[in-house]
Amino acid sequence: MLIEAIDLHRIYRMGENEVHALRGVSFSIERGEFVSIIGPSGSGKSTLMHIMGCLDRPTSGSYILDGTPIEGLDDKRLSRLRNRKVGFVFQSFNLIQQLNVVENVEVPLVYMEMDRHERRERALQMLEAVGLGHRSQHKPNELSGGENQRVAIARALVTDPDLILADEPTGNLDTKTGQEIMELLKRLHEQGKTLIMVTHDLEKAKWSSRFIHMKDGKILHDFRDTDGADIVGMFYESTAEQEAQ
Amino acid sequence: MAHKMRSLLTTLGVIFGVAAVIAMLSIGEGAKRDALEQIRLLGTNNIRINAVKLTGDKAREAESKYSDGLSYKDGLLIRSNVPSVRAVTPIRFVDAPVMKGNKESAARVIGTDHLYTEVTNFSVDDGRFITPLDISEAKRVCVIGSKVKRELFGFRSPIGHRIRIGEEWFRVVGVMETKRLREGKASIIKIRDINRDIYIPITTALKRFRDEEKPFFVNEIAVQVKSAELVEPTARIIRRLLKRTHREVQDYEIIIPAELLAQSRRTQRVFNIVMGSIAAISLLVGGIGIMNIMLASVTERTKEIGIRRALGATEQDILGQFLNETVLISATGGIIGIVLGVVMAKVINIFAGWETVIALYSVLVSFGISAMVGIIFGIYPARKAAQMDPIAALRFE
Incomplete structure (x- = not known):
């Protein structure tokens, strides 16, 4: 088991008000799964992703990543865990504009304290793997959106993490480029990577093998083995079911 | 960036x-x-006594008390009465043109005695300095600075030649060594370019360039003390001594280089x-x-x-x-x-x-x-x- 979440709660304090972003979420994910988390905005899916990526901690409940419970870890250990085990892919790519493409890919390796030459070599290999070897010296703003996202994926993969967390990876891309990125992610899944994708696009969720529907900080439904199944149909069924209650 | x-x-x-x-x-x-560097030039173990020109009321007071300024006799008095003193030498500036043939030198003529070289740590390069015999006989001999030599004699040896100071003829008996000086303008102690000095016996200076009002007047007295620790007490003794001989008229000042430092x-x-x-x-x-x-x-x-x-x-x-x-x-x-x-x-x-x-x-x-x-x-x-x-x-x- 790669991920185990037990009764996660997350409460934000906004002045006088308390916002319950997660209200008791439990699930587990095995190695090699490709999971989509779907839900409307405010459903808690982003909060869940931040906790899974070790960027945030639950207010209560426990989160165990690859056998390591994150409660009680200090900033240094949590950051190291994030660095080694997790690769993030964001909707808006989140590349550092001042750095060129290969330097961007190297950033996670800097925090692994890898030496300069090895770092460059690994980063170039990764860029080669996503088909951008020839763009290594360009600045991100000289590249197209699709290329930017490929760089971000290369950056997520460069530390050879156990888990790839993708937050609306195609949200800023046109349909055709989005398709290409999804194919790239699919290929990673086929190579045995564990992928978790947060999206509100049902069409993209179809690519995954498992599908978690969230609403109001809770898991509404968790569909397994969705390969070839009618995800859209299941989603509407689950929503209707919810509304009927 | x-x-x-x-x-x-x-x-x-x-x-x-x-x-x-x-x-x-x-x-x-x-x-x-x-x-x-300047204090080293003056000598750290030294005390200088400079004559001060009085004006107005103070000048009249000095006259009424019969103090005729810093004099050669003050130097002799210090030498014989203060045991911590090693050497005393008088310095009297003589205001007279220096000529050799038609060439005039912008030299400064100083009447002093044989101890000058010892007190100022400044020595002769060629020939000899003023001797006690020159003093006692008030001979018309002189020792010239290196720059004066260059001006008046070029590269020839000046020893034995005569130069004219004012109306008198003097025989050159020696040339001083060259002292390197910094060209500092903001010096704390004003130092003249001693390479332009000409030294004559003090007695000759007093006799040949006689000041009728103050026949024994000297501009400075340089005192060398036996050791650095004795500078302070010696200066105190000298101050007391001069106060008495000058009848409390402040027509002199005592300068201690170490204090200036x-x-x-x-x-x-x-x-x-x-x-x-x-x-x-x-x-x-x-x-x-x-x-x-x-x-x-x-x-x-x-x-x-x-x-x-x-x-x-x-x-x-x-x-x-x-x-x-x-x-x-x-x-x-x-x-x-x-x-x-x-x-x-x-x-x-x-x-x-x-x-x-x-x-x-x-x-x-x-x-x-x-x-x-x-x-x-x-x-x-x-x-x-x-x-x-x-x-x-x-x-x-």
């Missing part, structure tokens, strides 16, 4: 602060060496405090400027901080990154400031004529200070960056 111009402007405070430190220390160091150090300290304050204020303002720009930079780069945190940077990593940048900026400012300071020291040297010396320690101190400014004023922005919530930073647009 997209804001090179902005960073440069930010560091101006540090640049000027460091430049001020460098320039200040170079002036201080130069003045110290200058003073030391101490005084110049006090002046130096005031100067250092003033310049140090200017430098400190400049560095403070510079530091605040850097802090300000770094705070702006932290806000501007919130997104980058979020990204780096997501990719595994610890709070410590972010702190280090921003602290490094601040120190880099201020240390760069420090280096520019050091260069500017060296240039300033040179300019001061050329235009104000002050001696300036750049010591290695002042460069190291300045560089250290600039790096310290970076650390002190970089801590706050760097902590702010490190303590940012990574999720909020990632969402920042």
Whole structure:
């Protein structure tokens, strides 16, 4: 088991008000799964992703990543865990504009304290793997959106993490480029990577093998083995079911 | 580093602060060496007694008390009454033109005795100095400075030749060694170019260039004390002695080079405090400027901080990154400031004529200070960056 979440709660304090972003979420994910988390905005899916990526901690409940419970870890250990085990892919790519493409890919390796030459070599290999070897010296703003996202994926993969967390990876891309990125992610899944994708696009969720529907900080439904199944149909069924209650 | 111009402007405070430190220390160091050299010239074990020209009421008072100024007799009195004195030599300036044939020299004629070389640590290069016999017989002989020799004789030996001083003919018996002198204009003690001096026996000076009103008048008396510790008490004794013989008329002043040195150090300290304050204020303002720009930079780069945190940077990593940048900026400012300071020291040297010396320690101190400014004023922005919530930073647009 790669991920185990037990009764996660997350409460934000906004002045006088308390916002319950997660209200008791439990699930587990095995190695090699490709999971989509779907839900409307405010459903808690982003909060869940931040906790899974070790960027945030639950207010209560426990989160165990690859056998390591994150409660009680200090900033240094949590950051190291994030660095080694997790690769993030964001909707808006989140590349550092001042750095060129290969330097961007190297950033996670800097925090692994890898030496300069090895770092460059690994980063170039990764860029080669996503088909951008020839763009290594360009600045991100000289590249197209699709290329930017490929760089971000290369950056997520460069530390050879156990888990790839993708937050609306195609949200800023046109349909055709989005398709290409999804194919790239699919290929990673086929190579045995564990992928978790947060999206509100049902069409993209179809690519995954498992599908978690969230609403109001809770898991509404968790569909397994969705390969070839009618995800859209299941989603509407689950929503209707919810509304009927 | 997209804001090179902005960073440069930010560091101006540090640049000027460091430049001020460098320039200040170079002036201080130069003045110290200058003073030391001049005091060495006067002799650290020496006491000088200078005649003071009185005017108005004081001159009338001196007349009524029958004090006829500093005299050769004062010197003899000191020599015979103060046991801690090793040697006493009188110095009397003779105001007369120096000629050889048609050539005139801008030399200064000084009547003194055989002890002059010993007291002033200044010796003869060629021939001999004035002897006790020259004094007792008031001979018309002279010893000339190296520059006078060059002016009047070129490269020929002047020994045995005659030159005219005023209306009298003098035979040259010796040439003094060349004394190297700094060309410092802001010297604490005015020193004439002793290479332009001509020495004649004091007795000859008093007799041949007689001042009818004050026949034994001398301009200076140089006293050499047996050891450095005795300078202070000896000066006290001499002061008491002269007070009595001059009937409390202050027509002389006693100068102790060692005391002048101490005084110049006090002046130096005031100067250092003033310049140090200017430098400190400049560095403070510079530091605040850097802090300000770094705070702006932290806000501007919130997104980058979020990204780096997501990719595994610890709070410590972010702190280090921003602290490094601040120190880099201020240390760069420090280096520019050091260069500017060296240039300033040179300019001061050329235009104000002050001696300036750049010591290695002042460069190291300045560089250290600039790096310290970076650390002190970089801590706050760097902590702010490190303590940012990574999720909020990632969402920042």
